Amino acid sequence: MKAFEQLKTYLNKLRKLNYLIAIVAYDLDTTTPPKAIEEESDLLLDYINEYASISRDSNFIAVAKQTMEEEKENPKIQKLCRTLLDESEFLAKIDPKQYEEWEAAYQASNHAWRKAKEQKDFSLYLPYWKKAIEARRQWASLRKDESMNTLYDACLDAYEKGTREGDIDAIFSRLKEFLLANLPIVQLKQGKEPVILPHGKHDQEDLSYDVLDLIGYDLEQGALRESEHPFSNNLSRHDCRITTHYHEDDWRSNLFSVIHEGGHAIEFQNWSDDMFNHYVDGLATAAVCETHSRLFENLLGRSKAFVHALLPLCKEHLKGEFKSMSEEEFYQAINYVEPSLIRTESDEFTYSIHIIIRYEIERDLINGKIECEDVPAIWNAKYKEYLGVEPSNDSEGVMQDVHWSDGSIGYFPSYALGNLYGAQILHKMKQDIDVDQFVREGKFDQIILWLKEKDFAYDWMDPNIYLKKVTGEELKVDYFLDYLREKYLK
Amino acid sequence: MKAFEQLKTYLNKLRKLNYLIAIVAYDLDTTTPPKAIEEESDLLLDYINEYASISRDSNFIAVAKQTMEEEKENPKIQKLCRTLLDESEFLAKIDPKQYEEWEAAYQASNHAWRKAKEQKDFSLYLPYWKKAIEARRQWASLRKDESMNTLYDACLDAYEKGTREGDIDAIFSRLKEFLLANLPIVQLKQGKEPVILPHGKHDQEDLSYDVLDLIGYDLEQGALRESEHPFSNNLSRHDCRITTHYHEDDWRSNLFSVIHEGGHAIEFQNWSDDMFNHYVDGLATAAVCETHSRLFENLLGRSKAFVHALLPLCKEHLKGEFKSMSEEEFYQAINYVEPSLIRTESDEFTYSIHIIIRYEIERDLINGKIECEDVPAIWNAKYKEYLGVEPSNDSEGVMQDVHWSDGSIGYFPSYALGNLYGAQILHKMKQDIDVDQFVREGKFDQIILWLKEKDFAYDWMDPNIYLKKVTGEELKVDYFLDYLREKYLK
Numbered sequence: 016m017k018a019f020e021q022l023k024t025y026l027n028k029l030r031k032l033n034y035l036i037a038i039v040a041y042d043l044d045t046t047t048p049p050k051a052i053e054e055e056s057d058l059l060l061d062y063i064n065e066y067a068s069i070s071r072d073s074n075f076i077a078v079a080k081q082t083m084e085e086e087k088e089n090p091k092i093q094k095l096c097r098t099l100l101d102e103s104e105f106l107a108k109i110d111p112k113q114y115e116e117w118e119a120a121y122q123a124s125n126h127a128w129r130k131a132k133e134q135k136d137f138s139l140y141l142p143y144w145k146k147a148i149e150a151r152r153q154w155a156s157l158r159k160d161e162s163m164n165t166l167y168d169a170c171l172d173a174y175e176k177g178t179r180e181g182d183i184d185a186i187f188s189r190l191k192e193f194l195l196a197n198l199p200i201v202q203l204k205q206g207k208e209p210v211i212l213p214h215g216k217h218d219q220e221d222l223s224y225d226v227l228d229l230i231g232y233d234l235e236q237g238a239l240r241e242s243e244h245p246f247s248n249n250l251s252r253h254d255c256r257i258t259t260h261y262h263e264d265d266w267r268s269n270l271f272s273v274i275h276e277g278g279h280a281i282e283f284q285n286w287s288d289d290m291f292n293h294y295v296d297g298l299a300t301a302a303v304c305e306t307h308s309r310l311f312e313n314l315l316g317r318s319k320a321f322v323h324a325l326l327p328l329c330k331e332h333l334k335g336e337f338k339s340m341s342e343e344e345f346y347q348a349i350n351y352v353e354p355s356l357i358r359t360e361s362d363e364f365t366y367s368i369h370i371i372i373r374y375e376i377e378r379d380l381i382n383g384k385i386e387c388e389d390v391p392a393i394w395n396a397k398y399k400e401y402l403g404v405e406p407s408n409d410s411e412g413v414m415q416d417v418h419w420s421d422g423s424i425g426y427f428p429s430y431a432l433g434n435l436y437g438a439q440i441l442h443k444m445k446q447d448i449d450v451d452q453f454v455r456e457g458k459f460d461q462i463i464l465w466l467k468e469k470d471f472a473y474d475w476m477d478p479n480i481y482l483k484k485v486t487g488e489e490l491k492v493d494y495f496l497d498y499l500r501e502k503y504l505k
Numbered sequence: 506m507k508a509f510e511q512l513k514t515y516l517n518k519l520r521k522l523n524y525l526i527a528i529v530a531y532d533l534d535t536t537t538p539p540k541a542i543e544e545e546s547d548l549l550l551d552y553i554n555e556y557a558s559i560s561r562d563s564n565f566i567a568v569a570k571q572t573m574e575e576e577k578e579n580p581k582i583q584k585l586c587r588t589l590l591d592e593s594e595f596l597a598k599i600d601p602k603q604y605e606e607w608e609a610a611y612q613a614s615n616h617a618w619r620k621a622k623e624q625k626d627f628s629l630y631l632p633y634w635k636k637a638i639e640a641r642r643q644w645a646s647l648r649k650d651e652s653m654n655t656l657y658d659a660c661l662d663a664y665e666k667g668t669r670e671g672d673i674d675a676i677f678s679r680l681k682e683f684l685l686a687n688l689p690i691v692q693l694k695q696g697k698e699p700v701i702l703p704h705g706k707h708d709q710e711d712l713s714y715d716v717l718d719l720i721g722y723d724l725e726q727g728a729l730r731e732s733e734h735p736f737s738n739n740l741s742r743h744d745c746r747i748t749t750h751y752h753e754d755d756w757r758s759n760l761f762s763v764i765h766e767g768g769h770a771i772e773f774q775n776w777s778d779d780m781f782n783h784y785v786d787g788l789a790t791a792a793v794c795e796t797h798s799r800l801f802e803n804l805l806g807r808s809k810a811f812v813h814a815l816l817p818l819c820k821e822h823l824k825g826e827f828k829s830m831s832e833e834e835f836y837q838a839i840n841y842v843e844p845s846l847i848r849t850e851s852d853e854f855t856y857s858i859h860i861i862i863r864y865e866i867e868r869d870l871i872n873g874k875i876e877c878e879d880v881p882a883i884w885n886a887k888y889k890e891y892l893g894v895e896p897s898n899d900s901e902g903v904m905q906d907v908h909w910s911d912g913s914i915g916y917f918p919s920y921a922l923g924n925l926y927g928a929q930i931l932h933k934m935k936q937d938i939d940v941d942q943f944v945r946e947g948k949f950d951q952i953i954l955w956l957k958e959k960d961f962a963y964d965w966m967d968p969n970i971y972l973k974k975v976t977g978e979e980l981k982v983d984y985f986l987d988y989l990r991e992k993y994l995k
Binding site (some may be wrong): 031034035038039041042045046047048049050051054055058061217220234235236237238240250251252253254256 | 544725744
């Protein structure tokens with residue numbers, strides 16, 4: 016039997032275990048009652064540990080190596096095995112007890128975060144968070160190899176293979192300079208602040224389903240539920256679910272969460288059978304995933320063309336002031352730029368500033384330049400300096416995002432990189448097809464067809480190779496800056 | 506180490522596995538998208554088989570036997586071990602491959618039932634159902650011991666230990682005679698047919714939460730979701746979930762589903778720590794469980810006293826015609842007797858006739874007197890004879906219930922037994938506390954307190970012993986007949 020056939024036995028086991036873990040995790044975030052969260056999380060941990068124990072199995076590693084040898088001509092299998100081995104060889108370095116302790120620390124921190132955020136009390140979270148960050152530092156120090164200079168490099172590399180602090184520093188310094196310099200100009204140029212009236216949860220929910228249908232998310236192979244922090248998860252070949260949240264006082268929050276998560280899901284739902292059969296579905300990096308969520312959310316989702324397709328659905332479901340709203344007023348409401356406290360609710364222009372703040376903090380935190388107890392003050396000072404706003408409590412400050420609570424350090428830059436990739440890809444897409452016309456007419460099948468053939472089919476590759484394959488060019492920050500200039504400064 | 510301590514290691518494993526299975530099963534019924542049902546069911550099967558393999562482990566059986574020896578004075582542990590050993594010794598008789606084939610046959614039949622019901626086409630279901638019934642016959646023939654005369658006795662015994670066809674025949678013949686003789690009289694005596702106007706799903710959903718809160722279901726340790734067939738499931742100590750369905754054209758359907766499933770859940774949520782620590786939570790038989798669901802749904806839920814507490818919630822959430830509805834009109838609407846096709850939507854009076862029809866058919870089917878292909882015609886003939894109505898298709902006929910599709914033969918009598926137990930228990934409860942007054946004032950905490958101390962605390966016992974413990978008497982059909990006479994014939 017060929018090694019790849021042997022490897023598949025393991026891969027199918029991992030796939031099944033991953034499916035189970037994803038079902039329980041989705042349940043935890045959408046359905047589990049408050050008093051059962053801890054018990055169900057404990058249950059989940061058993062299967063996370065079982066997954067890790069397969070990954071570090073020495074026979075599995077040997078079979079993966081053998082497969083690499085035998086399948087030298089197959090780039091998908093090469094990439095798959097390299098990824099598996101990176102993970103397995105890393106896990107093999109770690110004492111399983113140690114690994115379980117880290118996972119437990121992340122979970123305890125995540126639970127403490129939930130409670131502390133609700134009670135707006137950072138001190139309840141701090142002791143648990145310190146342990147989670149310490150676990151992440153230990154993890155990073157084991158993961159760090161000679162190509163990395165800092166612990167943060169090791170964190171970044173886990174999400175964006177090959178990307179280093181220096182790369183992000185270079186990109187973000189251009190971005191930061193542009194955004195901070197132009198923010199006051201954008202604010203001066205734009206029209207008056209839109210009036211956002213409240214809308215009930217049920218109406219927003221009905222709207223969500225129609226919007227998902229419009230953009231091409233397949234609900235026969237998906238589900239939409241409510242969770243505190245919206246997310247998407249690809250559970251299995253025919254089950255890619257998303258979540259949203261409903262803020263009665265701002266309908267935009269759910270609307271763009273749904274389009275964002277729908278964008279993620281559309282990528283997952285459109286992987287080819289060939290990718291699935293080679294087990295390279297799911298190798299897209301965080302930034303490549305965020306490319307498509309933010310392409311749908313912003314580049315397409317907040318465009319004039321989309322307003323034409325979207326406004327009738329809002330008129331139907333939200334009623335009230337929408338009945339007499341013009342496309343121009345709607346466009347203004349969803350593109351109004353205003354420095355604010357909450358990243359996920361922020362406008363497209365200031366969004367990257369929120370990311371840069373997080374990047375600067377998490378980099379210094381993991382590298383040991385600052386400690387957890389210093390973060391709230393640093394957070395508040397940076398918000399004041401860059402955006403001119405100050406949180407009145409830590410729940411709308413440092414505790415607003417879930418990421419840091421469970422050790423996901425190094426993810427935030429992916430959102431900003433996604434914006435950059437997305438602008439470059441949209442530029443290319445517009446050379447091939449009449450994007451605005453299709454979006455205007457709600458013909459998202461045509462957009463998805465292009466993405467499926469010219470983009471998603473390559474998303475398993477290293478991000479720099481992928482981007483070149485899709486757009487013919489290396490990453491250029493200018494596409495995104497040009498997009499912002501054209502939209503906000505003209 | 507004492508044997509019970511060793512046994513606990515197994516019991517905790519089984520408890521955890523059961524928890525996992527329940528999470529996935531709840532997900533399947535409430536959230537899984539259509540195209541993923543099959544794959545997720547396959548996943549579930551792995552863990553169902555793992556559960557069975559622990560049950561048939563020879564060391565587990567030895568430890569359970571040892572525990573029985575050591576704990577002769579502890580009736581809870583005796584009952585627990587007897588139940589475990591019954592199951593384990595039975596499983597040990599079955600070839601594991603055979604067992605897996607049966608489980609697969611039930612699942613395939615259940616999936617075929619879903620599709621066939623949707624398409625109103627019994628022929629799509631028949632071949633799968635035949636295999637499921639054949640599996641159940643094989644199962645029953647292995648389960649049948651010298652105390653049982655028929656295969657159906659073995660099926661019944663699985664839900665109601667010690668109960669036999671003859672017992673049910675005797676009870677149901679009295680019930681049937683009373684119901685069929687009095688149905689025309691009840692119909693003549695009652696007022697005019699209520700007008701049921703449509704109400705949107707969202708309003709009904711909002712109402713559901715308030716009703717659950719009113720009757721004392723703890724949502725901090727539970728959840729309410731939508732599924733085709735309402736059910737309740739006790740996932741773990743702090744997680745007891747229910748489901749409902751929303752029929753826009755008849756608000757009564759959701760309302761009484763929620764009260765029924767809420768009633769189940771209230772029993773589960775009020776087991777004592779002592780029962781939990783002795784692993785006898787969950788030993789209540791199907792009829793004892795249905796006792797409490799139907800106590801809440803009917804005996805309390807459709808009473809004049811409850812109308813007083815419930816109507817204001819309907820006025821608040823359903824609005825429309827409820828705004829000017831009187832308590833008398835509302836009482837009439839939820840108690841109107843009318844022979845109909847669908848069991849779960851039927852009134853309290855004709856309900857038991859639906860059960861008797863199912864009993865007569867499933868008994869003859871399992872005993873081999875009739876075959877699956879005969880059932881639709883027999884079903885339709887009995888509906889015509891007993892209730893004077895005829896299904897226009899098999900989806901509102903023989904395919905309406907989920908039970909038979911997955912081999913759950915012998916469960917239906919539990920619903921009718923539940924009615925009988927419930928009436929007898931309510932009679933006792935009324936001797937101790939002012940039930941009507943508490944219900945009228947929505948003081949369900951007082952009702953639950955009585956149930957917790959005088960009823961739920963004994964529900965792990967054999968049903969005949971339990972009933973005597975709670976009411977001081979053996980089962981008497983008259984309490985239920987008196988209740989019906991008082992309510993419908995006075």
